[in-house]
Amino acid sequence: MPNIHSQARRATLGDIDQILSIHRKAFSGFYLDEMGPAFLRVYYECALANKGVISLVAVEESGDVEGFVVGFKSPKLFYTEFRSSKSRLLFPIIFAILRRPSLLIPSLANIFRVNKDLINETDDTHTELVSIGVISKGRGIGSQLLRKFVEFAWQSDANEIRLTTNRDDNDSVNQFYLKHGFQNIGVEYRNKRALNIYSLKRSDLVGKEI
């Protein structure tokens, strides 16, 4: 087990600049990063202000944030609130699409997917982990954050945690979740990208230590 000097604690709005900076490095080239810093800032400000958010940062003794994890007890509540920030999102979306017209199709697909999820009543039964990232990989910081996230989710009465990650060319991340007891329960396709869906159920963990 690597030597970890960081402590995981709840994230606050004061951590947002460091979270954005880690997100941009850890998810470089992914949709949210491509939408630009202004869009990403609205996304994380909404996320951290959400009533059902579980957001943690790993902080070094120096005070530097080394990693973060964010998820929602009720993904539906988050997307409803995020959608209602349209006035703050409009210009970042327009600029992102003008800068890179290829973002139009994924943006429309995401709006369609969010609207569909909001209508689907059965879809809010699990806590969703939406992003986890660290500055330097392989030091155990991701594991520390994930364990704490799971602990907080069970404390908030969640019964299941779900997340998605790229299925292809992403072995280390898939191994990371399997190592922490998540089970692959299927595949979903977004804009031709295959994503593995992982689930961790509280009932599966009775008597086990991950």
Ligand SMILES: CC(C)(COP(=O)(O)OP(=O)(O)OC[C@H]1O[C@@H](n2cnc3c(N)ncnc32)[C@H](O)[C@@H]1OP(=O)(O)O)[C@@H](O)C(=O)NCCC(=O)NCCS
């Ligand atoms: C996924 C991520 C958060 C893991 O955090 P981390 O601090 O690097 O992970 P840990 O050091 O706790 O590693 C735990 C296990 O994950 C696996 N793993 C993590 N990184 C790995 C790598 N680069 N190569 C191989 N295995 C790796 C290993 O199984 C490791 O087990 P070990 O300790 O027995 O070797 C981190 O790699 C990251 O920020 N990746 C970029 C962003 C991302 O893809 N996030 C997930 C998508 S939702």
